Amino acid sequence: MIDYGRMFRGLDGGESETPTAPATEQRRGLLRRLVDNLAKSRQALQQQIAAIAFDPAADDVFEALEEALLLADCGVPATVEIVRRLEQEAAAGGLRTTEDLTAALRRVVADLLAGAESRIDLTARPSVVLVVGVNGTGKTTTVGKLAEHVRRAGGTVVIGAADTFRAAAGEQLETWAGRAGADFVGSTSGQDPAAVAFDAVSAAEARGRDVAIIDTAGRLHTQSNLMAELGKVRRVIASRLEGAPHETLLVVDATTGQNGLQQARLFGAAVPLTGIALTKLDGTAKGGIAIAIAHELGLPIKLIGVGETLDDLRPFDAAEFAAALLGAPS
Amino acid sequence: MFDSLADRLNSTLTDLRSRGRLSPEDVAAAMREIRLALLEADVNFKVVKSFVETVRERAVGDGVLGGLNPGQQVIKIVNEELTALMGTGAAKLRLKSSPSVILLAGLQGAGKTTACGKLAMLLAKQGRKPALVACDVYRPAAIDQLQTVGGQAGVPVFERGADVDPAEIAVWGVQQARQQGRDVVIVDTAGRLHVDAELMDELVRIRDAVKPDDTLLVLDAMTGQDAVNVAETFRERVDFSGILLTKLDGDARGGAALSVRAVTGVPIVYASVGEKLDQLEEFHPDRMASRILGMGDVLTLIERISENVDADRAAEMERKLQRSEFTLDDLLDQLRTIRKMGSLGGLAKMIPGLGKQLRGMDVDDRQLDRVEAIILSMTPQERRSPEIVNGTRRARIARGSGTSVQQINALLQQHRQMKKMMKGLAGGKMPGMPAIPGLPAAAGTAHKKRRKKR
Ligand SMILES: Nc1nc2c(ncn2[C@@H]2O[C@H](COP(=O)(O)OP(=O)(O)OP(=O)(O)O)[C@@H](O)[C@H]2O)c(=O)[nH]1
Ligand SMILES: [Mg+2]
Numbered sequence: 094m095i096d097y098g099r100m101f102r103g104l105d106g107g108e109s110e111t112p113t114a115p116a117t118e119q120r121r122g123l124l125r126r127l128v129d130n131l132a133k134s135r136q137a138l139q140q141q142i143a144a145i146a147f148d149p150a151a152d153d154v155f156e157a158l159e160e161a162l163l164l165a166d167c168g169v170p171a172t173v174e175i176v177r178r179l180e181q182e183a184a185a186g187g188l189r190t191t192e193d194l195t196a197a198l199r200r201v202v203a204d205l206l207a208g209a210e211s212r213i214d215l216t217a218r219p220s221v222v223l224v225v226g227v228n229g230t231g232k233t234t235t236v237g238k239l240a241e242h243v244r245r246a247g248g249t250v251v252i253g254a255a256d257t258f259r260a261a262a263g264e265q266l267e268t269w270a271g272r273a274g275a276d277f278v279g280s281t282s283g284q285d286p287a288a289v290a291f292d293a294v295s296a297a298e299a300r301g302r303d304v305a306i307i308d309t310a311g312r313l314h315t316q317s318n319l320m321a322e323l324g325k326v327r328r329v330i331a332s333r334l335e336g337a338p339h340e341t342l343l344v345v346d347a348t349t350g351q352n353g354l355q356q357a358r359l360f361g362a363a364v365p366l367t368g369i370a371l372t373k374l375d376g377t378a379k380g381g382i383a384i385a386i387a388h389e390l391g392l393p394i395k396l397i398g399v400g401e402t403l404d405d406l407r408p409f410d411a412a413e414f415a416a417a418l419l420g421a422p423s
Numbered sequence: 424m425f426d427s428l429a430d431r432l433n434s435t436l437t438d439l440r441s442r443g444r445l446s447p448e449d450v451a452a453a454m455r456e457i458r459l460a461l462l463e464a465d466v467n468f469k470v471v472k473s474f475v476e477t478v479r480e481r482a483v484g485d486g487v488l489g490g491l492n493p494g495q496q497v498i499k500i501v502n503e504e505l506t507a508l509m510g511t512g513a514a515k516l517r518l519k520s521s522p523s524v525i526l527l528a529g530l531q532g533a534g535k536t537t538a539c540g541k542l543a544m545l546l547a548k549q550g551r552k553p554a555l556v557a558c559d560v561y562r563p564a565a566i567d568q569l570q571t572v573g574g575q576a577g578v579p580v581f582e583r584g585a586d587v588d589p590a591e592i593a594v595w596g597v598q599q600a601r602q603q604g605r606d607v608v609i610v611d612t613a614g615r616l617h618v619d620a621e622l623m624d625e626l627v628r629i630r631d632a633v634k635p636d637d638t639l640l641v642l643d644a645m646t647g648q649d650a651v652n653v654a655e656t657f658r659e660r661v662d663f664s665g666i667l668l669t670k671l672d673g674d675a676r677g678g679a680a681l682s683v684r685a686v687t688g689v690p691i692v693y694a695s696v697g698e699k700l701d702q703l704e705e706f707h708p709d710r711m712a713s714r715i716l717g718m719g720d721v722l723t724l725i726e727r728i729s730e731n732v733d734a735d736r737a738a739e740m741e742r743k744l745q746r747s748e749f750t751l752d753d754l755l756d757q758l759r760t761i762r763k764m765g766s767l768g769g770l771a772k773m774i775p776g777l778g779k780q781l782r783g784m785d786v787d788d789r790q791l792d793r794v795e796a797i798i799l800s801m802t803p804q805e806r807r808s809p810e811i812v813n814g815t816r817r818a819r820i821a822r823g824s825g826t827s828v829q830q831i832n833a834l835l836q837q838h839r840q841m842k843k844m845m846k847g848l849a850g851g852k853m854p855g856m857p858a859i860p861g862l863p864a865a866a867g868t869a870h871k872k873r874r875k876k877r
Binding site for chain 1: 562567643645652673
């Protein structure tokens with residue numbers, strides 16, 4: 094059950110609704126879910142054991158912490174900062190038990206991520222959410238899931254297919270729109286993505302939908318012409334509707350290493366970002382790069398992707414995330 | 424922030440006096456930098472640990488090679504060890520049977536479907552007749568995407584929709600390909616997490632059903648620390664024979680490639696360097712080493728120095744320097760050594776940081792020609808004792824070398840300064856002749872010990 098008040102600002106159906114997965118998405122059936130859950134609890138158990146290993150009394154506890162953070166892709170600067178703060182607390186005598194340490198870590202990580210609003214701002218009518226990122230991070234899937242959760246939270250959605258480049262990108266997105274019960278504004282291959290975005294925003298306004306979510310083509314942040322194209326998509330949206338886009342989310346794959354920082358810097362330079370959607374946290378990757386990004390750029394994590402079905406989207410919870418970084422069960 | 428390991432090492436180690444070998448402190452400082460650089464490049468923590476240990480052992484044991492400064496020496500060791508790890512020469516697919524079957528597998532979003540099209544295109548260019556089989560029955564429109572990609576590559580795509588078991592589709596697809604006289608079948612599979620037991624079982628079933636000649640793990644070059652977990656599990660389950668590295672056209676250092684190679688020993692066969700279908704290349708492990716460390720061409724530079732600097736001559740030079748006997752003949756000698764390494768502009772570009780500074784500036788090889796001409800127009804006695812070069816001699820030399828008296832004055836002035844500076848550094852490192860206009864500080868210290876042969 095998701096508390097939509099923690100995921101969105103500006104949707105009044107914002108109180109929790111028990112998600113009921115439509116039949117279409119139970120693609121791997123009941124048995125699969127059972128196996129998954131078993132695997133997950135086994136993993137959780139192992140992680141618990143790993144977590145217990147962080148005994149603040151041990152000589153090498155900070156070395157072990159450092160190792161865990163680096164292995165979680167937090168990167169050297171953020172790791173050094175986190176360990177420095179924990180060492181300070183330890184020196185002040187604040188850390189005696191494993192629980193103390195875990196709690197302190199949650200605080201420190203939450204602190205690094207703090208201040209920034211971690212809910213998706215959907216107060217405007219219509220609100221426009223632009224979704225960007227490098228190839229294959231999970232943009233299209235996230236658009237589909239987000240549309241579904243907006244619907245569950247009581248909102249109506251138009252999805253715009255501004256990926257006019259990749260083969261079958263439109264078909265893929267249309268499937269998701271169907272699953273999420275959202276309107277779909279399609280495009281033809283090679284069409285100007287800015288024009289599609291314009292149409293989607295217009296459609297949301299004309300039909301009185303609450304939210305327009307625009308999917309864009311994956312692109313490497315080093316391709317300056319494609320980054321310029323993205324800038325144009327944003328400008329066209331902004332000129333079509335004042336204050337839009339209200340959210341520009343960078344979709345980051347949790348398996349990404351330190352290059353994620355560069356992605357955030359360069360996408361941010363092309364289109365001002367409002368937050369990160371961190372996907373694929375259902376694997377063994379911890380997504381520490383999001384901490385590095387938050388640490389350097391102050392960009393909040395707003396959504397978490399934990400699988401390939403409509404259900405698998407979560408609001409961001411700093412404490413849970415911090416616990417998972419060290420392998421502790423959340 | 425430093426751009427590269429080369430910059431880092433040079434800045435950590437430049438102040439060091441030469442001692443013929445690296446001191447324990449030098450080594451410790453260098454190892455810290457290497458560790459940071461590798462972690463920043465996403466090499467797995469554990470792989471970094473064992474790698475740094477290997478490099479440390481060698482750095483402590485080896486003497487410093489003439490012509491290299493301590494930073495360059497360490498880079499040389501790092502590079503040799505990296506190359507040893509990554510392997511040299513390009514690896515090849517096996518493609519034994521007819522039709523040969525290639526199975527592509529990997530995480531979600533790694534780029535498998537596009538890679539299928541690219542591989543088909545590349546193999547077709549090499550005279551093969553490829554076909555594609557669509558076994559991703561999960562991701563919406565994955566089959567459509569493969570069909571489009573196949574169409575663009577001009578190869579047939581065999582698919583049976585999304586309601587048939589992928590292993591069955593694979594077997595059927597290979598049959599179709601055989602009947603139609605195709606000689607390579609590339610099987611696209613759904614992206615899957617290595618911890619997804621059910622989907623990993625499915626992959627094993629596909630593999631057992633079609634018995635591929637080659638199974639390629641498709642790996643995103645931007646992958647972080649988790650790459651080793653992914654590779655180890657895929658290796659255990661489907662024993663892949665090669666790696667196809669994608670998205671190398673970005674600016675990721677690609678340390679994951681090193682990690683995966685280190686933990687599985689499996690070679691990287693292909694590198695994907697763009698979204699267009701013809702942007703797949705055979706992989707060159709040697710280029711990857713310098714990419715991971717961001718070393719630009721500093722390695723080439725080191726190679727050239729190693730080739731051109733004779734250790735005995737270098738030792739002789741150092742002795743002369745210490746006794747402040749650095750004559751114009753010696754300068755000429757040094758100049759020629761540097762000239763053997765290539766053009767100044769080219770050399771400058773290979774030095775991290777310097778290339779950028781010099782961009783747009785005129786690095787003039789003719790200045791070196793001029794210096795050479797001037798020295799050659801002097802008598803042996805003048806070259807040994809430049810202080811005897813008076814006004815008349817200067818006019819003669821200027822005429823003989825086609826230069827002006829001012830230019831001769833400038834050279835003599837610079838030579839005096841160099842000598843003075845070197846005297847100050849008694850026993851210390853020889854600056855790479857910064858006094859010559861436009862000349863980068865290339866050749867560093869001269870040392871007595873030759874590096875042990877490995
Ligand atoms: N396990 C897992 N897979 C995900 C998640 N989000 C997306 N995926 C999968 O990742 C793959 C790529 O997702 P897409 O949504 O197509 O990614 P994209 O960023 O739109 O890709 P391009 O448009 O090609 O750049 C698909 O197979 C998705 O099912 C997630 O949270 N967990
Ligand atoms: Mg997409």
